[in-house]
Amino acid sequence: MTMKYFLKKILFFTCLFSIVLVGTLYLGHRSQGRDKIEVSPQKHILVIGDSNTECAINDSICKSFINLSSSACPYFYSYVKLKKVVADNPHIDTILLSFAPH
Numbered sequence: 001m002t003m004k005y006f007l008k009k010i011l012f013f014t015c016l017f018s019i020v021l022v023g024t025l026y027l028g029h030r031s032q033g034r035d036k037i038e039v040s041p042q043k044h045i046l047v048i049g050d051s052n053t054e055c056a057i058n059d060s061i062c063k064s065f066i067n068l069s070s071s072a073c074p075y076f077y078s079y080v081k082l083k084k085v086v087a088d089n090p091h092i093d094t095i096l097l098s099f100a101p102h
Contacts, residue, residue: 037068
């Protein structure tokens with residue numbers, strides 16, 4: 001009796017986990033590529049990277065800058081964000097990409 005109960009619980013947990021996983025993957029795939037990051041045409045210099053550039057460059061003072069840096073952002077994610085922003089905004093002509101060796 002207890003082994004049957006245990007197997008039912010394991011089967012229930014596996015099914016529930018599978019449904020949540022498939023749902024998450026489906027929603028992630030469905031929404032991928034739809035989001036546009038639009039930047040004002042007056043801002044043609046993109047600053048992207050980790051907390052070094054996030055805190056060092058104030059884009060409210062420099063009117064032609066847009067600072068999309070975020071704390072603890074690894075280089076790979078900065079690169080992916082960079083590709084998306086440049087694809088959506090062809091008027092960006094200068095990129096300042098921060099790369100920290102840590």
